[in-house]
Amino acid sequence: MSKEVLVTGGAGFIGSHTxxxxxxxxxxPIIVDNFSNSSPVCLTRLEEITGQKIxxxxxxxxxxxxxxxxxxxxxxxxxxHFAALxxxxxxxxxxxxxxxxxxxxxxxxVEVMSxxxxxxxxxxxxxxxxxxxxxxxxxxxxxxxxxxxxPYGQTKHVNECVLRDLAKSDSEWNIVLLRYFNPVGAHKSGxxxxxxxxxPNNLMPYVSQTAIGRRECLSVFGSDYDTPDGxxxxxxxxxxxxxxxxxxxxxxxxxxxxxxxxxxxxxxGYSVLDIVNAFSKASxxxxxxxxxxxxxxxxxxxxxxxxxxxxxxxxxxxxxxxxMCEDAWxxxxxxxxxxxxxxxxxx
Numbered sequence: 305m306s307k308e309v310l311v312t313g314g315a316g317f318i319g320s321h322t323x324x325x326x327x328x329x330x331x332x333p334i335i336v337d338n339f340s341n342s343s344p345v346c347l348t349r350l351e352e353i354t355g356q357k358i359x360x361x362x363x364x365x366x367x368x369x370x371x372x373x374x375x376x377x378x379x380x381x382x383x384x385h386f387a388a389l390x391x392x393x394x395x396x397x398x399x400x401x402x403x404x405x406x407x408x409x410x411x412x413x414v415e416v417m418s419x420x421x422x423x424x425x426x427x428x429x430x431x432x433x434x435x436x437x438x439x440x441x442x443x444x445x446x447x448x449x450x451x452x453x454x455p456y457g458q459t460k461h462v463n464e465c466v467l468r469d470l471a472k473s474d475s476e477w478n479i480v481l482l483r484y485f486n487p488v489g490a491h492k493s494g495x496x497x498x499x500x501x502x503x504p505n506n507l508m509p510y511v512s513q514t515a516i517g518r519r520e521c522l523s524v525f526g527s528d529y530d531t532p533d534g535x536x537x538x539x540x541x542x543x544x545x546x547x548x549x550x551x552x553x554x555x556x557x558x559x560x561x562x563x564x565x566x567x568x569x570x571x572x573g574y575s576v577l578d579i580v581n582a583f584s585k586a587s588x589x590x591x592x593x594x595x596x597x598x599x600x601x602x603x604x605x606x607x608x609x610x611x612x613x614x615x616x617x618x619x620x621x622x623x624x625x626x627x628m629c630e631d632a633w634x635x636x637x638x639x640x641x642x643x644x645x646x647x648x649x650x651x
Contacts, residue, residue, distance in 0.1 A: 312383070325547040329551045382557060402459050434606075442567065442608050443609040481563070487543045491635070498543075522593040
């Protein structure tokens with residue numbers, strides 16, 4: 305069986321870390337990325353980290369002829385599908401763009417996969433599909449699609465529906481839906497990490513950019529929630545733990561598993577101020593912040609029950625909050641302007 309794995313969005317934050325884990329596990333990742341929210345510099349860094357040539361194609365998942373040409377050149381048995389737009393605020397402003405890329409791109413991809421007889425897929429889903437939690441911790445049987453507050457989350461839910469229906473219609477398909485919680489941290493080398501274009505949408509890169517001096521102050525949205533310190537509580541997971549979960553999910557696909565759904569989280573909730581304090585400790589820098597009003601659509605607490613992934617995938621998150629912050633700071637301090645940071649000794 306071919307060990308080539310197509311990784312859409314493989315130059316992105318989660319995709320790039322997964323490429324390293326795939327390589328270490330003996331797979332040959334082939335990246336497809338249009339670099340709309342990633343950098344080609346990441347590919348060079350991946351080669352330095354892995355010591356291997358990383359094959360990639362600059363292509364868009366909406367481009368059917370381009371995808372088809374890539375499948376003609378390879379014998380893919382597996383696809384890991386990360387490629388998607390992911391800015392929550394932007395999705396509210398331009399919802400059609402999000403549905404076109406996120407849902408249309410997935411439909412396009414699985415059509416081409418089917419055409420070339422590749423019916424094993426890992427889909428990058430999200431805890432946003434749960435909407436406002438009806439109970440905590442969130443397990444995989446918690447209702448989905450109710451109370452989702454933005455089009456980004458809706459596209460993840462619609463994609464799940466599409467893939468469920470596909471699996472029901474054709475028993476040859478094996479699909480693992482991985483619902484991520486909040487990926488943070490970076491590779492130990494400090495050579496790759498999260499490098500959002502424009503203003504970060506997620507807490508950790510905003511905190512790290514504030515610590516490095518790129519941003520003046522962190523706005524903490526809501527300080528009157530029913531949580532230990534009044535700020536929102538979330539389940540943060542180290543991106544390397546998350547990447548390792550994808551390798552475990554590949555093992556599950558090899559069992560001809562049908563359709564499976566797993567949470568990838570730690571099961572622990574950390575508040576915004578927990579993150580700020582842990583990051584200050586890791587970086588030795590004060591992270592200035594101000595308490596402001598709640599954001600529409602935010603919930604007080606959201607964290608996972610990851611027990612099913614432990615039982616069925618033999619996967620558990622191993623890295624704690626201190627390590628998440630230390631690794632994120634190592635990346636940020638070595639690359640103050642992300643992948644655009646010049647190498648040492650160059651202007």
